[in-house]
Amino acid sequence: MSIFDAPAYDGHELVTFGKDAATGLRAIIAVHSTVLGPAVGGCRMYPYASEEEALNDVLRLSRGMTFKSALAGLPFGGGKSVIIGDPRRDKTPQLMRAMGDFVNSQGGRYVAAEDSGTGVEDIRLMAEQTPHVSGMDDNEFGGDPSPSTAWGVFLAIRTAVRHRLGEDSLQGLRVAVQGLGHVGYYLAGYLTQAGATVLGADVNEDNLRRAELDHGVQAVAADAILGAEVDVLAPCAMGAILNAATIPDLRAGIVAGAANNQLATEADGDSLQARGILYCPDFLINAGGIIDVHHQRIGSPDAEKRAHIQRIEQTLSQVLRRAEESHGHSNDIAEELARNMIARAGQSLAA
């Protein structure tokens, strides 16, 4: 299939390939949309098996950022960057500075932030070469947005449970959390505080133990968590885990988690719907982190940030209701809602 026909391409405004022989940098910056503002999105470093895999990842992530920021009512477009390489082996200060030059060459259309494989230190190195970075200074921006992401996902689970089961309380609910890292750990805490029973899995033993000790999470083997007998499955590890191989084994009635791009393909959304599983679109419900970053940047009081994250509940309710009425699937409805918001903003900017 040609790049232009690939679903993840979806009319990207700009895709740029950067190579620097001196430092070994091989990177791609994807800017899906700048209609609502600069394309703010993480810079991921990952040992992709091929350039095609890296391109597909950056396009899917960038597109997801457009919808995420639009639905969250943020003045940001959608973009993302990837560096092809193993962060533990290939990362050097020179390489990150070269990435800074590459980001700078986009003239502010793309603003880079941390993502998996990069951290505050890397953003600082990039900032030596470009002003177009975000989340560089712990003191200025307040650091880790993961608790806010987890809080948004928690609110989404509550909304989905109300919608599907007619219950206001999470008391006695069984939730399986795949991945107990930055987001999954906090999510498990919010859930147990609300009276839910949390089953959790992580391939990292330390993260699993920490969640067991701090939040009373019941450990499940990593290869058994997706098929656990629960009410809600919360994928908080990696993308594309909802696919033709895993969907037949799911036993949860609701899927609501933080991981980006959980559906491997659009057809997997249909398969979930055919099985009667309520899917909460990831780009809608994991926006707490980027909302947090925005409020840190403009220096809002905490209450304002929390009220903004709370709006995820209303947007999700609206999407779930529309999906039910139209017999459509929630991912498509959420995308359509985001596209309409962007089109309206585009028209008023042009007027």
Ligand code: NAD
């Ligand atoms: P993280 O790397 O801190 O945590 C991921 C955890 O998943 C790790 O503990 C890892 O060991 C575990 N894991 C990996 N493979 C696994 C497997 N097969 N089975 C079980 N556990 C496995 O990442 P995070 O910041 O918590 O983010 C989790 C997901 O949410 C990612 O997909 C990320 O892109 C997405 N997300 C995060 C944020 C945020 O604010 N951190 C915001 C939006 C989306």
